[in-house]
Amino acid sequence: MQESKRTIREKRTVRKMMLIYCHHHHQTTGEIICPDCNDLLNYANQRIEKCPFSPDKPTCKNCTVHCYAPKKQEAIKNVMRFSGPRMMWHAPWLVIRHLLDGRKDEERIEVYLKRKKTNI
Numbered sequence: 001m002q003e004s005k006r007t008i009r010e011k012r013t014v015r016k017m018m019l020i021y022c023h024h025h026h027q028t029t030g031e032i033i034c035p036d037c038n039d040l041l042n043y044a045n046q047r048i049e050k051c052p053f054s055p056d057k058p059t060c061k062n063c064t065v066h067c068y069a070p071k072k073q074e075a076i077k078n079v080m081r082f083s084g085p086r087m088m089w090h091a092p093w094l095v096i097r098h099l100l101d102g103r104k105d106e107e108r109i110e111v112y113l114k115r116k117k118t119n120i
């Protein structure tokens with residue numbers, strides 16, 4: 001299945017956040033990411049791919065399905081708390097797109113729920 005632009009964008013955003021976090025906490029540089037952070041990044045990518053809302057997935061903050069295992073959720077929250085504010089410096093365009101994506105989420109979730117109802 002082809003990935004939607006939104007899925008690709010979501011993955012890029014997560015990767016960027018992981019890199020910022022890893023550079024500050026694990027002394028990595030450039031495009032290099034440590035094994036632990038890489039594990040978490042792979043996990044996050046899998047969750048994005050398996051998202052039941054795909055291809056119109058909402059941004060994870062607005063999502064009604066909590067698909068992360070508790071430990072991973074805690075870990076990714078830490079990363080986002082740290083990297084979120086810093087993203088504005090590193091990748092302002094991604095942040096703006098992410099916020100715009102988030103604004104349409106209510107609509108998106110409604111459409112998804114309706115579609116689900118009619119399928120049953």
Ligand SMILES: [Zn+2]
Pocket residue numbers: 021022023025026033034035036037038
């Ligand atoms: Zn790391």
